[in-house]
Structure formats: structure tokens, C-alpha cells
Amino acid sequence: MPPLFRATPPGAARVSQALQRQHHYAAAEAVTGIGRAAVGRFISSSTRPFDGNSALPPGNKTPLPRPNRTFPLVPTTLVSDSIPLATICPSPITQHRWSSTFPVGDKPNMYTTSFAFFEALWDAGVTHVFVNLGSDHPSIIEAMVKGAREKKGQFPRIITCPNEMVAMSMADGYARLTNKPQAVIVHVDVGTQGLGAAVHNASAGRAPVLVFAGLSPITQEGELRGSRTEFIHWIQDVPDQKQILAQYCRYTAELKTGVNVKQMVNRALQFARSAPQGPVYLCGSREVMEMEMEPYQIPQDQWEPVELGGLPSGAVRKIAAALAGAKEPLLVTGYAGRNQAVPGALVELANTVKGLRVLDAGGSDMCFPADHPAWLGVRYGVEDAIRTADTIIVLDCDVPWISTQCKPQQDAKIFHVDVDPLKQVMPLFYIQAQHRYRADALTALEQITELLKSDGMFATELTGPETEKRWAALQESYRRRLETIAARSQPLDNGEFGTSHLCAKLRKMCPEDTIWAVEAVTNTLFVHDGIQPTRPGHWINCGGGGLGWSGGGALGLKLATEHEAQLKGQKSKFVVQIVGDGSFLFSVPGSVYWISKRYNIPVLTIVLNNKGWNAPRKSLLLVHPDGLGSKATNEEISISFDPVPDYAGIAKAAAGGDLFAARVDTAADLEKVLKEAIKAVQEGQTAVVDCKVTSGC
DSSP: OOEEEEESSOOOSSSSSSHHHHHHHHHHHHHHHHOOTTTTHHHHSOOOOOOOOOSTTTTTTSSSOOOOOOOOOEEGOOOEEEESSSHSSSSSSOOOOOTTTTOOOGGOOOBHHHHHHHHHHHHHTOEEEOOHHHHHHTHHHHHHHHHHHHHSSOOOOEEEEHHHHHHHHHHHHHHHHOOEEEEEEEOHHHHHHHTHHHHHHHHHTOOOOOEEEOOSSSSSSSSSSOOOOOHHHHTTTOOOOGGGGGOSSSSSEEOOSTTHHHHHHHHHEEEEEEEOOOOEEEEHHHHHHHHOOOOOOGGGGGGOOOOOOOOOOHHHHHHHHHHHHHEEEEEEEGGGGGGTTTHHHHHHHHHTTTTEEESSSSSSSSSSTTTTTTEEEEOOSSSHHHHOEEEEEEESSSSOOTTOOOOOTOOEEEEEEESSSTTTSSSSSOOOOSSEOOOOHHHHHHHHHHHHHOOHHHHHHTTTHHHHHHHHHHHHHHHHHHHHHHHSOOOOOTTTOOOOHHHHHHHHHHHOOOEEEEGGGGGHHHHHHHHOOOOTTTTOOSSOOOTTTTHHHHHHHHHHHHHHHHTOOOOOOOEEEEHHHHHHTTTTTHHHHHHHHHHHHHEEEEEEEEEBOOOOHHHHHHOOOHHHEEEEEEEETBBOOOOOOOOOHHHHHHHHSSSSSEOOOHHHHHHHHHHHHHHHHHHOOOEEEEEOOBOOO
């Protein structure tokens, strides 16, 4: 009986010389998946002609030699000139393509779309990429390894994040502090959805973050490298993945080729960095990201963000005249402090217009220092000064007041100066401003202050007995405000304590240059009054309403201050996260504290434990103050956390046990535990302190 298999093609006696050559290439294709005529299109999108002795088109620098591998044993019964070659080697046979894991001598240099993507990020100033990888990222992973090995110090640092919410929040915190965009890579449609509320936070908080997600492969027969290889590639194929989060993004696009990937990345970052800043989204299929091409560079100076100008000269004079003639001038802001030069400019204006008060109606950034008598603190749209002011400047603010709770008097002069005065992503927004201007906050402030100082008529109005009287009244009201805060910051007679007392202790015990990452929800006003921030960039609150920001946000802030300090040869800042118990659970602490340990990012977390969500009760009472729910227990309205979780224990488990964990129930123990926790963080260990706080103080 003849052997079942032969190790070599049949001789010329049975197959013609031409068929023998055909079989040679067909058998090679069975091993490599690359046919002779098609090999070039699997390596590059180029359709330029090339000779048959090279696997790459003429423009490619490194030729790919034909494979020199042992052919698989071919069944003798299949090797016959009576059977069509298509039966021997049906096309396409397999999805195997040249892989960058081949030995260096057997492959090209693998300059792919993915590698060019990372180069574009680095060149544009993106230093960190927070990743949650999946089946759409083979070329991304290859590029990451190649970059780590070949471009040390010139390639973004990759941070593994077991949860997309945390990844996006870390990028958000980093970008919010430095004003430098960062990037997130997630997995197709499910990873995009996993970003969830974090995209809302970045959008509302105006954080420049680039998100990239792969797409399910666009081929299924092995036509291109990256074609479908797994069951999930069909399940995760959706009609338009971009639409999952398009309404939160400044720009969304699909990468359709590798040859302009750097231009597409920079275009996206232009949107992310131009006011109003915010997240952007790119996606691309495996085949596009696998595409090889010639290395190239683009001039970065052509991709700067769009710059806003200042106020028209007529507007400057109108606003200056209104301020100079006002008896009760008020400035309401929300996120102007994102530019860390703005708080100083606001102080200069307040010193020029004595009697001007400054209200922060957003609390997302430190906009005005608490040690100035014009400081009214953070109040969410409800403050007596709004009701009594005769001139109001609304400066970079989304919600200056809540009309059903508090509104200006009818004849108040109101000017709205904003990077986004129309609030284009808010279907419903309007305030009773007589004048609206799209302008840069810092430039506008400098224009107004300069005119008030240089114009003789305004200078006269801003001096004299009435001005001094207003200044004295302002200082007196400021003194009373501080006294009220101090009284509220005392521990209770029964030994318990509230958020005000806790934050007053933190302010005294933590370093003066501490950065505060705050997500205290109903306790935010008490936290702000207790911390009394004075340094630009050292108070950063969740930009939106997606609870859970502060876990990843605090890590991003700490990572940013460490990186920036290293560049300048300085010491990094101490970072404290102050978070409500409900928001702590939203923050995915299992992921947060694993990352903290894995990358040695020490932060101090203070959990405000009031045994549940108090915000829903407040919302209920504003609409149904005397309804059934007003007299119901927390358990009845489903906002109770009873039994109370071991918050610090959750964090310690996630960190593999290497974390300082403590709980404080009484004021007598607070200072001792805080001292130990601060020391632990300063020595490089993350700390979580679960503080039982009394509500309402």
C-alpha cells in the first residue's frame, strides 16, 4: 500500500512545471496564510506594484523574505493534476498573517498604525495612557511592547486599569490639574459603555481626555491581518459605536486608514484642548490598526488649540461702568479657576472694586481664595448675595443660581462672560443677562481691571467715603462668616463630630500645599468651608454628576503631581480624597486601590460615613416637603447603607493587605488616627480612614 502522505510535491512526471510552482506557493500559503499575489496587501494598504521576490511594495524599506519553513505533509490523494488547485488550497485558507512576534530576521520593522498612534500621542504631550485591553488590541499591545523596548523616555507610560470608570477618572484628574490632555484605551463597545458616568464628568468638568476604542474586525475571511478570529467579534459588532458617547464628546471619528493617523489624533486633541475643553473619541478596526506603513512625522506647531480672545472694547467699558457705579456688586463663577492665573486676577479685581463679593457656584476648581474678605465660599445656586446684588458678573459658570430657590432682583444688571455662554450641550439653559460674551476669562478680567484703574472717572467712583464704607462692611461680614464656620466645626457634646470638624482638623494637619480631590455631594459646602482652600489648582471637585470620580481622580492627581515634580526636580504634593460613602462605592474601590498599590500611588482617602445616600432625601423634600417620604426612614425610601460596609477593609483587600486602614467614630480618636494616616501616606503607603460623621454640620 502506498504511503498515505508525502513530504514533498509530486515530480514533473505527474504535474507540469507550472503546476508545481503553483503548488509551491499554495503550500506556503497553507502555512503562512499569505498568497504570492496577495502578500503585499496584507502588509500594507498600498496597491503599488512590486516584484515577486519581495513581500513589500517598493516604498517599504525592509523586504520580507519568503518563508523558509517545512511544508505540512500533504495527502497523496489530494496531489493530482485531475483535481483543481482550488480544491487543494481553497482561498482564503486561513487567517494566519505575518506577526510581529516572528524573529526579527523574519519580519519587517512593524511600523503600524498603532505605533504611529502612540507616537502621535507622545508628540502632542500625552504622557500617560490608561488602558483596559481586549480582543481588539493585538496591534496596540505589539506597539506598546515595541515602544517600551525601543523608545524609552519617548513613549507614553501605560497604566493598567481593571475598570474603565477608574481609567477615565484617572485621566480626568491628571488633565484637570495639569491642563495637559491624557488618553484612555478601552475595548470596543462594551469598554466604551464601561466608561459610563466618567465621560459625563469629563464633559461637564471640561477635562481634555482622548479615548480610543477598537472596533470588531471588518473582515471575516482572513482578507487582512487582524481579520476575525474569535466568537466575540460578531457579538460586539454594532452599527455605530461612536454614538454610544458622541453627545458627551467634543469630537468623534473612526480611523479608516493608517496613513493619516497622526493628523486624526492631533485633530481630536485640538478639539479636546480648545475651549470648551472636553473628551474626544476615536475608534478603529483591528485591520486598520495593524496596517504597516512608512514612518512619518508631522509638525506639532500646526496643531495648537484654538485661542479665545478678550471682550470687545465696548463691552469692557459697559462692565467697568456697571461695577464702578454698583452698591452691591457680585461676581459668580464656577470653573474659571481651571486657569490657575484666574484666582489672582479675581483678587486684583476685588481689591480694585472694594465691596465686590465673589461666589463660587460650581466648586469644581479653586476659583477664589478663602483668605480674602470678598470670599463667599461654595454655594450651589442659593445665596443671599444673589438676591440683593445690583450688578452681577457671571464668569465661566454653568448654574449661577437656581431660579426656583433663589434669583436676582428684576432690575439687576447682569453680564455673562463665558467660554460657552450658550451652553450648547444643555437643551434648557437661560439666565436673565442683558449682555453675553464668548471670551477668555483671564483676558476679560485683566481688561476690566486695567480700565477701572486707568480711567480717571472710574477711579474717582471707586474711591471716597462710600467705597471705604462698603469695604469695612465686607470685612465685617467676612469675619462673621469665619466665626460661624468655626462654631459649626466644633465636635458635638456627645463626642460625635460632623464634616466641618473633620475638615478643620485635616486643614491644620495636612501639608499646606495639599491637593484636595473632593466628591462629598451633600457635604461639599461643609468640606469647602472647613478646608478653606487658598492655592490655585489645590481644590478639584468632580466636574459633573457621575458619582465615583474621586477614586480614580485622586490617583490621577497624585500621578500628575509626581510626574510634574520629577520633571522640575521638586517634591510631589500630598493628595487627599474626601468622598461620601455612597460615592466611595461608586468609585470601584477594588480597582482604585489595586492600581494605587500596583503603581505606588499613595493617597489619603477620607470616607464620610453617614450610613447612606442623603442626596435623594434632599431632592425628595424640595418637591414633597410634607409628603409621605418626608416622614419615612432611610430604609423605607431605599437610601440606607445598613449594615454598613467596611470601607477601609474593602480598600485594604484590594491592595493585597498593604494599606493603612482605620475607622473613627468619636472626636476624641480623630486627631490620633489622622496623624497616623498622614504619616503612612508620606512614607509611601495609601491610607483609608472611615469617618462616622453626623449629618448637617
